[in-house]
Amino acid sequence: MSEPIERVAVQVDRLCWTGILLGLAFTMTNVQQFAAAGAPVRSLTWFAAWLLDPMVSLVLLAILRAEQVTARRGVRLGGWVRTAKWFTLGATYVMNTWSAFVAGSAALVVLHSVPPLVVFVAAEAVTELRDKLGAVEDGVRVPRTSFAEYLAVARKTKKAGEKVSPAWVREATGCSRGLSSKLAAALNEDRR
Numbered sequence: 779m780s781e782p783i784e785r786v787a788v789q790v791d792r793l794c795w796t797g798i799l800l801g802l803a804f805t806m807t808n809v810q811q812f813a814a815a816g817a818p819v820r821s822l823t824w825f826a827a828w829l830l831d832p833m834v835s836l837v838l839l840a841i842l843r844a845e846q847v848t849a850r851r852g853v854r855l856g857g858w859v860r861t862a863k864w865f866t867l868g869a870t871y872v873m874n875t876w877s878a879f880v881a882g883s884a885a886l887v888v889l890h891s892v893p894p895l896v897v898f899v900a901a902e903a904v905t906e907l908r909d910k911l912g913a914v915e916d917g918v919r920v921p922r923t924s925f926a927e928y929l930a931v932a933r934k935t936k937k938a939g940e941k942v943s944p945a946w947v948r949e950a951t952g953c954s955r956g957l958s959s960k961l962a963a964a965l966n967e968d969r970r
Contacts, residue, residue, distance in 0.1 A: 784915055805831060805835075806831040808877070812876050814827035838870070838901070841863045842905070849906075849908070867897065867898050870894050871891070871894040877890075923953070932965055944958035
């Protein structure tokens with residue numbers, strides 16, 4: 779007898795969110811050290827530096843949670859939401875790895891890159907995982923769309939003279955970020 783989908787969905791959701799929270803907790807001390815910039819321990823600057831990472835992380839968590847709820851209901855969010863998500867993820871990465879890059883240590887760069895990168899990919903995956911598990915629970919068979927099918931939709935949607943970019947392809951077809959670059963390249967090749 780198979781495990782109920784809702785139970786699996788809850789487990790997957792909790793594990794992803796736990797990984798995201800642990801990744802953000804790991805980055806907190808590195809970001810604090812970056813922001814404190816050698817300020818004396820327990821000085822006002824040192825204490826204020828502890829606020830930077832939670833400020834960025836709380837905004838990121840709010841966006842991720844809203845994305846998860848709206849995606850489940852089929853609501854697409856605007857460009858500012860994606861911009862805010864990628865800005866907060868990028869800011870976390872840069873502040874977490876800055877000292878490792880300055881030190882020129884490949885080992886430190888890897889060490890300080892893994893947690894923010896796990897947060898990046900989990901942030902993208904958690905919404906889609908929950909959405910697909912919800913579809914399975916509802917008994918909806920979600921067929922995979924092939925590259926050729928996406929390309930046909932994009933070609934049909936494209937107007938003469940329209941600039942084709944990966945962002946345009948994602949908007950026109952609903953494909954993934956990774957596939958959109960390949961589709962955009964194929965569409966731009968059509969014009970040659």
